[in-house]
Amino acid sequence: xxxxxxxxxxxxxxxxxxxxxxxxxxxxxxxxxxxxxxxxxxxxxxxxxxxxxxxxxxxxxxxxxxxxxxxxxxxxxxxxxxxxxxxxxxxxxxxxxxxxxxxxxxxxxxxxxxxxxxxxxxxxxxxxxxxxxxxxxxxxxxxxxxxxxxxxxxxxxxxxxxxxxxxxxxxxxxxxxxxxxxxxxxxxxxxxxxxxxxxxxxxxxxxxxxxxxxxxxxxxxxxxxxxxxxxxxxxxxxxxxxxxxxxxxxxxxxxxxxxxxxxxxxxxxxxxxxxxxxxxxxxxxxxxxxxxxxxxxxxxxxxxxxxxxxxxxxxxxxxxxxxxxxxxxxxxxxxxxxxxxxxxxxxxxxxxxxxxxxxxxxxxxxxxxxxxxxxxx
Amino acid sequence: xxxxxxxxxxxxxxxxxxxxxxxxxxxxxxxxxxxxxxxxxxxxxxxxxxxxxxxxxxxxxxxxxxxxxxxxxxxxxxxxxxxxxxxxxxxxxxxxxxxxxxxxxxxxxxxxxxxxxxxxxxxxxxxxxxxxxxxxxxxxxxxxxxxxxxxxxxxxxxxxxxxxxxxxxxxxxxxxxxxxxxxxxxxxxxxxxxxxxxxxxxxxxxxxxxxxxxxxxxxxxxxxxxxxxxxxxxxxxxxxxxxxxxxxxxxxxxxxxxxxxxxxxxxxxxxxxxxxxxxxxxxxxxxxxxxxxxxxxxxxxxxxxxxxxx
Numbered sequence: 001x002x003x004x005x006x007x008x009x010x011x012x013x014x015x016x017x018x019x020x021x022x023x024x025x026x027x028x029x030x031x032x033x034x035x036x037x038x039x040x041x042x043x044x045x046x047x048x049x050x051x052x053x054x055x056x057x058x059x060x061x062x063x064x065x066x067x068x069x070x071x072x073x074x075x076x077x078x079x080x081x082x083x084x085x086x087x088x089x090x091x092x093x094x095x096x097x098x099x100x101x102x103x104x105x106x107x108x109x110x111x112x113x114x115x116x117x118x119x120x121x122x123x124x125x126x127x128x129x130x131x132x133x134x135x136x137x138x139x140x141x142x143x144x145x146x147x148x149x150x151x152x153x154x155x156x157x158x159x160x161x162x163x164x165x166x167x168x169x170x171x172x173x174x175x176x177x178x179x180x181x182x183x184x185x186x187x188x189x190x191x192x193x194x195x196x197x198x199x200x201x202x203x204x205x206x207x208x209x210x211x212x213x214x215x216x217x218x219x220x221x222x223x224x225x226x227x228x229x230x231x232x233x234x235x236x237x238x239x240x241x242x243x244x245x246x247x248x249x250x251x252x253x254x255x256x257x258x259x260x261x262x263x264x265x266x267x268x269x270x271x272x273x274x275x276x277x278x279x280x281x282x283x284x285x286x287x288x289x290x291x292x293x294x295x296x297x298x299x300x301x302x303x304x305x306x307x308x309x310x311x312x313x314x315x316x317x318x319x320x321x322x323x324x325x326x327x328x329x330x331x332x333x334x335x336x337x338x339x340x341x342x343x344x345x346x347x348x349x350x351x352x353x354x355x356x357x358x359x360x361x362x363x364x365x366x367x368x369x370x371x372x373x374x375x376x377x
Numbered sequence: 378x379x380x381x382x383x384x385x386x387x388x389x390x391x392x393x394x395x396x397x398x399x400x401x402x403x404x405x406x407x408x409x410x411x412x413x414x415x416x417x418x419x420x421x422x423x424x425x426x427x428x429x430x431x432x433x434x435x436x437x438x439x440x441x442x443x444x445x446x447x448x449x450x451x452x453x454x455x456x457x458x459x460x461x462x463x464x465x466x467x468x469x470x471x472x473x474x475x476x477x478x479x480x481x482x483x484x485x486x487x488x489x490x491x492x493x494x495x496x497x498x499x500x501x502x503x504x505x506x507x508x509x510x511x512x513x514x515x516x517x518x519x520x521x522x523x524x525x526x527x528x529x530x531x532x533x534x535x536x537x538x539x540x541x542x543x544x545x546x547x548x549x550x551x552x553x554x555x556x557x558x559x560x561x562x563x564x565x566x567x568x569x570x571x572x573x574x575x576x577x578x579x580x581x582x583x584x585x586x587x588x589x590x591x592x593x594x595x596x597x598x599x600x601x602x603x604x605x606x607x608x609x610x611x612x613x614x615x616x617x618x619x620x621x622x623x624x625x626x627x628x629x630x631x632x633x634x635x636x637x638x639x640x641x642x643x644x645x646x647x648x649x650x651x652x653x654x655x656x657x658x659x660x661x662x663x664x665x666x667x668x669x670x671x672x673x674x675x676x677x678x679x680x681x682x683x684x685x686x687x
Binding site: 146 | 423459468469472473477481482483491492651652661662
């Protein structure tokens with residue numbers, strides 16, 4: 001989470017990422033054994049599944065779409081020195097607001113309704129994220145705790161709305177015991193890129209945003225100030241940057257992206273809001289951001305990789321009946337190994353030195369990851 | 378639940394509240410040691426899940442809730458060791474490693490539940506131990522003295538934690554490495570060793586908290602049984618200003634809220650159930666906003682310790 005330039009540094013970073021993934025998969029193999037199945041058969045299904053024809057490839061990309069959007073938001077927040085664990089709740093808030101707008105204005109033409117729906121989702125997510133940013137900046141409430149609480153609140157709010165005020169009238173009439181909202185107007189569904197699959201235009205939107213975020217963070221003044229706030233709040237403050245304001249803004253951006261992910265998921269895949277829409281995407285977005293080395297463009301391949309892993313886990317569940325929950329365990333391990341190996345990236349010679357048992361560290365204090373700063377801010 | 382009228386309801390809510398405080402107390406007191414030593418362990422929720430599962434499966438398999446409690450403590454300590462290795466030894470960013478640990482435990486408990494159980498069944502649990510004489514006191518008896526041993530034990534841990542933290546050498550070292558690690562290091566205290574001990578202790582107690590949910594309370598296991606209690610436990614440490622008494626107050630406050638929420642459902646008062654569930658979380662945020670001032674926090678909280686050359 002520190003700037004690196006040299007080619008050997010990039011190589012080391014890629015090596016660490018690959019190592020973290022391989023290690024996580026190895027431990028995962030142990031878990032599969034624990035689940036009384038063959039790791040070879042399981043992983044074979046998991047890794048060939050996403051490449052097995054049109055369905056596998058397109059579904060992987062469908063799953064990559066919300067991951068990329070949420071990952072982008074998390075990159076912005078982490079780069080600004082504030083940790084966003086609230087992707088899940090922000091995504092729910094976005095999907096609910098988007099659906100509410102679309103359902104409230106049924107007769108409107110798509111050219112007006114589609115952007116309105118998306119903006120509503122982005123705004124709701126931004127507010128949900130912004131609350132945590134504001135609480136941190138003004139009342140010094142730890143943002144990790146507040147976002148976690150906001151996740152739970154959004155989750156319950158979602159249940160209340162889809163069981164109560166926003167429940168599908170059809171559902172009330174025929175009752176299938178599956179609470180959800182009515183279908184959104186067909187005119188604003190995101191068109192499918194490939195017919196006969198669920199692959200929709202959301203991914204194109206997400207990739208476009210990845211480029212925009214890159215330009216924003218590295219080519220604009222606000223982006224520069226955000227990164228400065230994250231890299232060193234003391235120095236940024238000395239340079240006259242209102243660190244707190246940029247942290248609120250960063251959380252609003254992060255929430256906005258998660259909210260957009262929620263709307264896009266509704267408009268592109270489900271066409272309604274239902275229980276479990278967020279399905280762990282908020283947490284997986286953290287993995288994507290970390291795996292993309294907190295770079296917007298790096299998130300593109302990272303999101304596709306984890307989209308494939310998620311789909312692969314579904315296919316593994318069908319092929320060798322290992323619960324797909326294992327992919328969450330593997331992602332957790334990836335997070336642990338990636339952040340655990342950060343020390344090696346910050347101080348590449350540390351391992352060598354430790355092995356040689358040569359005196360105390362002479363390396364400069366590495367730029368610790370963003371969140372460490374929160375206590376001194 | 379006795380007579381649903383006047384005093385009966387109040388006694389019921391208070392008794393339920395005392396009982397529901399136990400998991401918060403176990404987890405928060407453990408986390409307090411961890412944070413006092415300078416490590417923010419956000420993986421508590423996940424460790425609780427695994428503790429709940431281990432406690433349940435062991436009790437189901439061995440037929441003994443006592444073994445279940447031991448298994449949960451063991452699993453919690455092992456996961457604490459993993460967290461200690463990542464965050465103390467490898468000096469990783471603590472907030473993110475905690476989330477990683479949570480995701481790992483969440484996935485693993487979901488996996489194991491579906492593979493080994495797949496359906497909801499009940500196991501042997503602890504039955505309430507009515508304290509002689511005291512439990513017969515009207516009103517106070519049912520509220521305070523008709524619980525199982527884990528509830529009494531959780532309350533007993535409050536003064537014990539206070540004593541350990543403020544009156545033992547080890548507690549002094551814990552406080553020292555959490556506030557002035559460089560100075561503690563100079564005096565010959567092994568900073569990282571103390572921190573690892575605290576994180577492992579915190580993990581073991583989170584496992585115990587999980588076991589309370591299965592063998593101490595419900596005698597059954599359901600997916601996601603912890604329902605965010607681990608995260609609230611972390612928040613309670615902030616709310617309680619890193620002191621055992623503060624944590625006791627916070628835990629009681631929040632468990633009473635939960636008890637009220639449960640009784641609202643039981644009594645069938647027309648109030649959206651989801652809002653009742655939301656209340657404790659809103660309360661947590663509000664409490665953090667009002668109660669937390671940074672001055673109370675261990676100054677080295679969240680900062681990995683690295684020995685620098687002079």
